[in-house]
Amino acid sequence: MKRIEFHNRENEMKEFMNILNSEPSLITFVYGPINSGKTTLINHLIKQLPEEYTPFYINLRGRFITGYEDFLNVLFEIDESDATNNVGEYATSTLKDLKILSGIPIPINLFEQIFEKKAKSKDMFRYIERFFVEMSAERVPVMILDELQVIGDMEINGHLIYKLFNFFVRLTKELHLAHVFVVTSDSLFIEQVYSEAMLSERCKYLLADDFDYETAMAFLDHYGFDMHEKEIAWHYVGGKPVSLVRLINEKRSEKKIEDVAGSMLMLRTGEIKQRVKVLKIIKKKIFFEDEEIELKYNDTIKVLNEFLDEESYIYDVITPEITYLVKENILFADPVKGTLTPQSQLNLLAIRAVIKDA
Numbered sequence: 001m002k003r004i005e006f007h008n009r010e011n012e013m014k015e016f017m018n019i020l021n022s023e024p025s026l027i028t029f030v031y032g033p034i035n036s037g038k039t040t041l042i043n044h045l046i047k048q049l050p051e052e053y054t055p056f057y058i059n060l061r062g063r064f065i066t067g068y069e070d071f072l073n074v075l076f077e078i079d080e081s082d083a084t085n086n087v088g089e090y091a092t093s094t095l096k097d098l099k100i101l102s103g104i105p106i107p108i109n110l111f112e113q114i115f116e117k118k119a120k121s122k123d124m125f126r127y128i129e130r131f132f133v134e135m136s137a138e139r140v141p142v143m144i145l146d147e148l149q150v151i152g153d154m155e156i157n158g159h160l161i162y163k164l165f166n167f168f169v170r171l172t173k174e175l176h177l178a179h180v181f182v183v184t185s186d187s188l189f190i191e192q193v194y195s196e197a198m199l200s201e202r203c204k205y206l207l208a209d210d211f212d213y214e215t216a217m218a219f220l221d222h223y224g225f226d227m228h229e230k231e232i233a234w235h236y237v238g239g240k241p242v243s244l245v246r247l248i249n250e251k252r253s254e255k256k257i258e259d260v261a262g263s264m265l266m267l268r269t270g271e272i273k274q275r276v277k278v279l280k281i282i283k284k285k286i287f288f289e290d291e292e293i294e295l296k297y298n299d300t301i302k303v304l305n306e307f308l309d310e311e312s313y314i315y316d317v318i319t320p321e322i323t324y325l326v327k328e329n330i331l332f333a334d335p336v337k338g339t340l341t342p343q344s345q346l347n348l349l350a351i352r353a354v355i356k357d358a
C-alpha cells in the first residue's frame, strides 16, 4: 500500500507552538472548512510535542453520545488494573508509561464513584483538575477535544457544554494549568461560540484552512505532478487536502487528472443542484433560533448568486437559507472574519454551474 505522508503546515504548527510555549490562559478553538486537515494537523502536532507536554486527545466523532454517562465513557480512559484512591500517586505512575492518551486516565473505583453520582458533573471536573494539578509538577497537560459540537448540538446554553466551557475557563484563565484546544468543522457551532458571552475574551480562534497555493504546489511536486497537472488540480480542487490526496492516488493509477477532476465537479454540481432545487418542489423547514422556519428558494439562490463573481463575501446576518447551505456543507461561515465562502474550490465551481443553470 502506498501511503501519503503528512505534508508540513509550517504556519499552523508555528501558531500551535507559540500557544504551547506560553502559560495557558485562553481556550483555543481550532476551526476551518470540512476536510481541511484539522484532525490530521492535530495528530501530527501531538506526535511532535516535546516531552514536557502530555496530550489527551478525545475525538467525539462517531461516538454514540446520548447523555452524560456516554460522555463520561468517552472522556475517561478507565484503568481496570488500578483501584487506588490516591490521585497524586496515580497521576505520576500513569505518566511514566508515556503514550498518547485518548482520554483522562482514571482508576476504576474512582470512575464508578463519579458514574454513580450521575448528574453531578462537578465530580468529573474535580477529578480532572486534581489529576492535572498532580501531573503538572512533571508535565504540561494538553487537552484536545475534536468535534466537540457533537454534544453541543446547537444548544450552546445547554447543560453540559456550558459547564464544560466553564471548566475550560477554569483550567486556562484561572489556574493556568492546562492547554485546551477545541477542534470543530461545524462553523455554525463556532458562530454560536463566538457570540457566547461567557467565552468572550477567554478564548482565541485558530483557522486551519485548506492549503494555500504554495503549500498545495509543494505537496503535488512531491508526488511528481507536472506544471499542467498542478494547474488543473488547483483550478478544480484548490488546496483541499482530501481532494489533492484523491488526485495523487488517481495519478498513481495512471488516470488523467483532467478526467478525474472533471467528474468530481460534475458529481458535486449534481448534488448541490439537488439540494437547492428541492426547495422549489417541497416546503422544507429548518430550526433557526429555536423556531421552525420555511426555506425560501429565491433567497437561497440570492445567497449563492454572490459567488458568481466573488470567492467570498462579508455577511450581514446568518439567515435560515445560509444556515441550510452551511449545514449541507456547501458554504462555510467564518464568524471571526465575518465571511461566507464555499466549503472548497470544487464547491465554488459547482455553485457557479448551478446558478448559471437556475
Ligand SMILES: Nc1ncnc2c1ncn2[C@@H]1O[C@H](COP(=O)(O)OP(=O)(O)OP(=O)(O)O)[C@@H](O)[C@H]1O
Binding pocket: 004, 005, 006, 007, 008, 009, 033, 034, 035, 036, 037, 038, 039, 040, 041, 184, 185, 241, 242, 243, 245
Ligand atoms: N497535512 C496533510 N498532509 C497530507 N495529507 C493531509 C494533510 N492534511 C489532511 N490530509 C488528508 O486529508 C484528509 C482529511 O483530513 P482531516 O480528516 O484531517 O480533515 P478535517 O479538517 O479534520 O476534516 P473534518 O472536517 O471532517 O473534521 C486526511 O485523511 C488526509 O488524507
Ligand SMILES: [Mg+2]
Binding pocket: 038, 039, 040, 146, 185
Ligand atoms: Mg476532523
